[in-house]
């Protein structure tokens with residue numbers, strides 16, 4: 001288990017990280033999510049040794065490591081959202097510079113091929129698009145074969161095909177035992193590949209759980225209920241007033257009911273039956289990470305850590 005706990009940091013008079021905690025298992029992809037300005041890049045800069053911090057603890061396989069020593073003690077690769085290169089040099093030359101050992105030509109070429117940059121690797125970086133620089137940035141993060149990868153929005157500048165390639169690559173890396181923290185605003189991508197998710201808001205971790213638990217337990221559940229006669233809307237409004245349900249949508253004999261939390265469906269069904277309706281079918285609608293994110297980071301959010 002790798003833990004980074006109680007990370008805090010201020011810029012001038014503003015405390016931008018108040019209490020960030022990340023607990024991840026070896027060999028998993030951890031989705032580090034938050035709105036613009038929540039503190040993701042600042043946290044990633046601290047973990048990769050690029051930024052100072054006020055307080056924080058790192059426990060790495062039972063060892064206590066000072067945060068500023070993480071890059072010295074743990075082989076890590078960091079991909080910044082907008083990687084910086086020597087523009088007058090080629091992609092091949094830039095990547096070779098990142099290698100901590102004397103670079104082997106074939107290894108560098110293979111890596112450039114893996115990130116889809118083989119064809120352009122002898123062109124100067126000044127001619128690269130943002131997406132090409134992002135691909136090269138991914139190669140730089142991987143060039144020293146690190147165990148731990150920190151990827152800050154690795155697909156933000158990529159076209160759909162490029163995004164798919166990089167997500168497949170990240171999944172492969174996890175399957176080869178790498179531990180990966182990844183930030184992204186593309187929540188469908190996070191839902192597709194992350195094993196665990198941490199959501200931060202205003203510099204604090206507000207939710208952390210496995211993807212499976214998140215999708216099952218952390219949201220107002222929605223049920224589709226089919227009845228023999230359509231449900232009287234007044235009855236549903238009375239359930240909203242009694243705080244049994246949060247919302248509903250009626251479409252003939254099928255109603256979509258949003259509960260207040262993840263419990264209470266039996267109460268709803270009892271009320272319907274007590275009012276003379278026959279229940280024909282009850283289906284739970286699968287929720288998405290995007291819905292959880294919006295519900296948890298919205299203005300009315302109760303900011304409690306799970």
Ligand SMILES: Nc1ncnc2c1ncn2[C@@H]1O[C@H](COP(=O)(O)OP(=O)(O)OP(=O)(O)O)[C@@H](O)[C@H]1O
Pocket residue numbers: 011016034035036037038039040041042043
């Ligand atoms: N060098 C800096 N000086 C002062 N404030 C900064 C600096 N860098 C970041 N901040 C502030 O710290 C807060 C967190 O910024 P950060 O870039 O970490 O957020 P983020 O979650 O990565 O946002 P985004 O999703 O937009 O990339 C913001 O309020 C930002 O304005």
